Amino acid sequence: MKVRMTVNGVPYEDEVEPRLLLVQYIRGMLGLTGxxxxxxxxxxxxxTVLFGGESVKSCTLLAVQGEGAEITTIEGLALPDGRLHPVQRAFRENHGLQCGFCTPGMVMAAVSLLNENPHPSAREVREGLEGNLCRCTGYHNIVEAVLAAARSEDLS
Amino acid sequence: MSILGHRVLRKEDIKFLTVGGTYVDDVDLPGAAWLAYVRSPLAHARIAGIDVTRARQAPGVVDAVTAQDVGLAPSRMDADEIPEVMARPFLATGTVRFVGEPVVAVVANSLAEAVDACELVEVDYDPLVPVVDPSMALDDDVLLFPEAGTNVVTSIGEPNVEGVGEGSLFDGCEVVVRQRILNQRVAPCPLEVRASAATFGPDGRLTFYVSSQTPFTMREDLAKMLGVDEDRVRVIAPDVGGGFGAKIEPYPDELLVAWLARRLSRPVRWTETRSESMLGIGHGRGQVQYVTIGGSRDGKVAAYYLEVVQDSGAYPQIGALLPDLTKTMLTGTYDIPKAGFFSRSVVTNTTPLTAYRGAGRPEATAAIERSMDLFAAEIGMDPADVRRANLIGADRFPFTTVIGTQYDIGDYQGALDLLLEVSGYKELREEQAGRRRSAAPSQLGLGMSVYVEITNADEGTEFSSVEIRPDGKAVVKTGTSAHGQGHATAWSMVVAEKLGLSVDDVEFVQSDTDIVKSGIGTFGSRSLQSGGVATRRAATRVLEMAKDLAADMLETAPEDVVADPAGGGLQVAGVPSARKSWAELSGAATERGAPLLAEVDYEFQGATYPFGAHLAVVEVDTETGKVVLRRMVAVDDAGRILNPLLADGQIHGGLAQGVAQALLEEFRYDEDGNPLTTNLADYTFVSAAELPSFECARMETPTPKNELGAKGIGESGTIGSTPAVHNAVVDALAHLGVRHIDMPTTPERVWRAITAAAP
Incomplete structure (x- = not known):
């Protein structure tokens, strides 16, 4: 089947198997392995990626369900001039990542969480990120990072 | 001012945050075929027949092989304790011994085709009676390896307290308490599952990408499997998405990828699914413990005995040997005059047990710390007071325990005092008393542990080299293999500090056996005190070489040459104009045929013993059994801290995993050996929502064992926190008559314990 979508601002059009998951499309066909x-x-x-601005787990959708969608992955989060998104910066400054495997999904989920609730409490951050697992950090510094990003002035 | 000891942000982060890491599954390998395994659906069965005909004919299929096709000798851990007949075959041979054991390997042009073709493989099984419970395996009614004549893999010590009789350890004790304690099987669950990829170059050399903590061990095992010299094999562990001990040992299903690539003359790659990983990657813990503790009513412990049945799973790996570390740390932070230990490791029809964060030490700490609480409850003393009465004094180091372990240095009393102070222990006890008086449904529990553990336990060496490049920057190549710990930053700090460079001017290289000369890897909280010290020595040697060279070039004495305070080179002390940049020095050294390169195989001077004290505060709903961890307070001392940012990160992660074992996580089987927790929906992997933010206080008691003064910090959090939380849950219900609840303290278990204790 044919599918068209915009990922990180770039339009794509591909022929895909109907059973292909969105995450497999993003990783395998677009080469966005973040x-x-x-x-x-x-x-x-x-x-986790942003799908029309909201976080979704890209393994829960088929690639063909992305027809016409605007998708942002970790590769598309920093500003065009290379400056980090406030959430990316906060993760670094608060040591919110170790092995890095959960990080892209965690960052995208955090961006979405702050879009919905710009000034969350620590408890709200914890509840909001319940669907994103991390084995390394014990979540402590991830929560610190999200709270720090919420405090930062340039969070748009 | 030295950069060491400062909170330096990680230099490796930017990549992870902007484009993601490069894990094995991300490595581009043009033309690679995909491997998928047909795995056993039964815990124990004879293989009556395998038919791969239909699979071989399926679209895109390149190959489908069985044990017979492979014909490789089984792989056995290089350990005398493990019987030859219990060695694990690369693919199940004749018998399957656990659900998830690989039986047939199917290779196809795409992953989807490989997975589809696995469905077409027909395996005819004759079911055998499985043995799942390690205590039942001891009976030897069902044997996993009939040739061995027993399910016991190995044992340590002798049983020496069958009751408190004459000549027993417990003679003269006023009080003796016994308890069976389950240290349950858990799944390590690194976020990146296992993956490997193999490609042979035109020269016939293998390049093998693998998610591993030990690339050099992997190279050794690959060479052995392929029957080639090690220099014909290059192993690269790219970014590795967590290991936690479970990626120390090479697994047959990841090694076989290389064998298939050679057979097919084509690159082959494999990435397991999470559901496969839950069964395929080794599990952790899995001890049934029987503790006996005795002493006097004034709180003094006189004797302690621990008997262990270690579940080893279907094929003995590291897990079978872990009781040795449990024995090493038997009596913990306490000066106990008499102690005994007896363990038996047994095979069962379950996933093999391996190292998992702490590996044998958390089990020791859990046993002694639960025992201290059981003893305290029996004599009606506060657990903090009982501990205080038995801790080894700070003036007694180096201290040799009754079991023969020599602790380097510690201040256990200091850690406990600090813990009680920062947690507000006294006020918490008052709050607890208030809730008990009011008989509120939500009861408060306080639990503590005062732990000590062993890090860098193995004897041996670790490698590092430091070289000045032509552009004046340094490159450090190390044999350790970080997978989240932040070595790129830490090792760069060590080099930068020595050479007067910035952290960004140090290039960090690891985990490529063609580029790094040799190495051991990262596990057992060993890296900083082995590879880190090796790096420091190599940097020191390079500095000496450079000073000699600069002195010659500047016509002065080497002792007059110092690092340029502005960075970037060396100068004559007090004469900034008499200066050579690192680039100039590198060029001159190369011209003279003696590049600024130092290679160090650092032989370490014995293990180190980090310690600390943890306090958990829980609220238990006595009507539903639900436990909420309200606070987790941790005092940890891992000697001198190189980078507090990284050290705290290690502690946090360890705490979460330790809490998870106490409250949530258990890998479960039914009585037929069917796994019940085979994915992250069923396995109760701890999430942010179940944890509080941690309250950490640090002590720094430098070890004399190395010049960095550093002990390991990777596993302490896990070791101290599990018994603290476990003790807290029981403590919350002590006034209701509850004496013990096995982990994980799920609502069901807690509710049942309350119900059973009710008068």
Missing amino acids: TNIGCDTSSCGSC
Whole structure:
């Protein structure tokens, strides 16, 4: 089947198998390997991307369901001039990542969370990121990073 | 001012945050075929027949092989303790011994075709009676390896307290307490599953990408499997998405990828699914423990005995050997005059057990720390007071325990005092008393542990080299293999500090056996005190070489040459104009045929023993059994801290995993050996929502064992936190008559314990 979508501002048009998952399309056909696959039950959130501005686990959608969609992956989050998004910067400054595997999904989920709730409490951050698993950080510094990003002035 | 000890942000982060890491599954390998495995659906069965005919004919299929086709000798861990007959075959041979064991390897042009073709493989199984419970495996009614004549892999010590009789350890004790404690099987769950990819170059050399903590061990095993010299194999561990001990040992299903690539003269790649990983990657813990603790009513412990049944799973790996580390740390932070240990490791029809964050030490700490609480409860003393009465004093180091372990240095009393102070222990006890008086449904529990653990436990060496490049920047190549720990930053700090460079002017290289000369890897909280120290020594040697060279060039004495305070080179002390940049020095050294390169195989001077004290505060709903962790307070001392940012990160991650074992996580089987928690929907992997933010306080007692003063920090959090949380849950219900609840303390278990204790 034919599918057209815009990923990180770039329009794509491809012939795909109907059973192809969106995450497989992003990784395998577009070569955007920042988005990771960490499970097969939509539990871990490693594959989280922004779909029309909202976070989705890209393993829960078929590629063909992305028809016409605007998608942002970790590769498309920084500003065009290379400056980091406030959430990316906060993750670095607060050591919110270790092995980095959950990081792209975690960052995208955090961006979406702050879009919906620009000034969350620590508890709200924890509840909001419940669907994104991390084995390295114990979440402590991820929560710190999201709260720090929420405090930063240039969060648009 | 030295950069060491400062909070330096990670230099490796930008990539992960902007384009993501490069994990094995991200490596571009043109023309690669995909491998998928047919795995056993039964825990124990004889293989009556395998038919791959239909699979071979399926679209896109390149090959489908069985054990017979492979014909490789089984791989056995290089350990005398493990019987030859229990060696694990690359593919199941004659018998399957656990659900998930690889039986047939199918290779196809695409992953989808490989997976589809696996469905067409027909395997005829004659079911055998499985043995799942390690305690039942001891009976030897069902044998996994009939040739061995027993399910016992190996044992340590002898049983020496069958009751408190004459001549027993517990003679003269006023109080003796016994308890069976389950240290349950858990799944390590690195976020990146196992993956490997193999390609042979035109010269016939293998390049093997693998998600591993130990690339050099992997090279050794690959060479052995292929029957070639090690220099015919290059192993690259690119970015690795967590390991936690479970990626130390090479696995047959990841090694076989290379064998298939050679057979097919084509690159082959394999990435398991999470559901496969839950069964394929080794599990952790899995000890049934029987503790006996005795002493006097004034709180003094006189004797302690621990008996362990270690579940080894279907094929003995590292897990079978972990009771040795449990024995090493038997009596923990306490000066106990008499102690005994007896363990048996047994095979069962389950996933093999391997190292998991702490690996044998958390089990020791859990046993002694639960025992201290059981003893305290029995004599009606506060657990903090009982601990205080038995801790090894700070003035007694180096201290040799009754079991023969020599601790380097510690201040356990100091850690406990600090913990009680920063947590507000006294006020918490008052709050607890108030809730008990009011009989509120939500009861408060306080639990603590005062732990010590062993890091860098193995004898040996680690490699590092430091070289000044022509552009004046340094490159450090190390044999350790970080997978999240932040070595790129830490090792660069060590080099930068020595040579007066910025952290960004140090290039960090690891985990490529063609580029790094040799190495051991990253596990057992060993890296900084092995590879880090090797790096420091190599940098020191390079500095000496450069000073000699600069002195010659500047016509002065080497002792008058110092690092340029502005960075970037060396100068004559007090004469900024008499200066040579690192680029000039590198060029001159190369011209003279003696490049500024130092290679160090650092032989370390014995293990180190980090310690600390943790306090958990839980709220338990006595009507539903639900436990909420309200606070987790941790005092940790890992000697001198190189970068507090990284150290805290290690502690946080360890705490979360330790809490998870106490409250949530258990890998479960039914009585037929069917796994019940085979994905991240069923396995209760801890999430942010179940945890509080941690309260960490640090002590720094430098070890005399190395010049950095550093001990390991990777596993402490896990080791201290599990018993603290476990003790807290029981403590919350102590006034209701609850004495013990096995982990994980799920609502069901807690509710049942309350119900059973009710008068």
